[in-house]
Amino acid sequence: MLEVKNIRVSYRRVPALQDISFSLKQGEVVSIVGGNGNGKSTALRAIAGLNPLDGGSVVFKGEDLSGIPAHQRVRRGLVLVPEGRRLFPRLSVEQNLRLGAFTCDKQQDIRDGLDFAYQTFPVLFERRHQQAGTLSGGEQQMLAICRGLMSKPELLMLDEPSWGVAPKLVTRILDTIRAVAQRGITILLVEQNVHRALEIADRAYVIQTGRIVMQGSGRDLLANDQIRQAYLGI
Ligand SMILES: Nc1ncnc2c1ncn2[C@@H]1O[C@H](COP(=O)(O)OP(=O)(O)O)[C@@H](O)[C@H]1O
Ligand SMILES: [Mg+2]
Numbered sequence: 001m002l003e004v005k006n007i008r009v010s011y012r013r014v015p016a017l018q019d020i021s022f023s024l025k026q027g028e029v030v031s032i033v034g035g036n037g038n039g040k041s042t043a044l045r046a047i048a049g050l051n052p053l054d055g056g057s058v059v060f061k062g063e064d065l066s067g068i069p070a071h072q073r074v075r076r077g078l079v080l081v082p083e084g085r086r087l088f089p090r091l092s093v094e095q096n097l098r099l100g101a102f103t104c105d106k107q108q109d110i111r112d113g114l115d116f117a118y119q120t121f122p123v124l125f126e127r128r129h130q131q132a133g134t135l136s137g138g139e140q141q142m143l144a145i146c147r148g149l150m151s152k153p154e155l156l157m158l159d160e161p162s163w164g165v166a167p168k169l170v171t172r173i174l175d176t177i178r179a180v181a182q183r184g185i186t187i188l189l190v191e192q193n194v195h196r197a198l199e200i201a202d203r204a205y206v207i208q209t210g211r212i213v214m215q216g217s218g219r220d221l222l223a224n225d226q227i228r229q230a231y232l233g234i
Contacts, residue, residue: 024186031201
């Protein structure tokens with residue numbers, strides 16, 4: 001479904017991604033893990049069309065995306081829930097959700113999206129008229145994920161969904177990501193929380209200073225000695 005081939009990205013000539021390749025099949029949950037500053041967000045932003053490529057290509061559902069702007073990628077089913085959530089804090093929960101549906105032309109799709117959000121997270125229903133900025137970190141993350149789902153993605157990319165979320169809610173959010181995958185939506189997850197990210201992934205890639213240094217099934221990487229020492233403190 002997604003084929004990232006030898007992409008390179010730099011910020012003011014300083015390379016952030018050096019020749020990165022990876023792929024996702026329809027229905028998979030794939031994680032990219034690695035410490036802070038190693039290029040995880042840069043990779044997602046490049047796929048979403050928010051960072052220009054210095055080289056390489058991104059092919060989504062068989063189509064080369066070069067030259068296709070970010071909003072057109074959303075229309076094609078490629079959606080990013082960005083790092084730090086980027087909600088509109090002064091707008092209500094429901095207004096934020098509706099803004100996520102800017103690519104939807106059908107009222108029914110919008111109603112379905114709201115139903116999914118409110119059934120999955122009843123707290124969002126209770127607070128639907130409240131300003132998004134008044135929600136807790138975990139609730140805001142729920143809202144950000146549901147806003148991403150409003151545009152009916154085929155591939156949902158999540159950048160650090162456990163960021164700023166209380167530990168007891170992290171499990172809840174990761175369970176929801178699994179539930180989203182079970183609805184047939186392919187997931188590309190980026191996380192610093194290596195243990196959690198490997199637990200829920202079918203496959204994972206380890207990124208270090210802008211390069212993929214290891215890949216494998218989530219289970220194999222969890223059991224890998226190098227990973228355990230470097231990222232899990234075991
Ligand atoms: N807007 C930016 N301008 C300049 N450098 C940046 C910018 N965003 C990220 N970088 C640099 O690119 C590298 C990768 O960053 P990032 O993709 O955010 O890493 P991660 O998401 O893994 O923490 C880091 O060295 C970071 O300092
Ligand atoms: Mg990041």
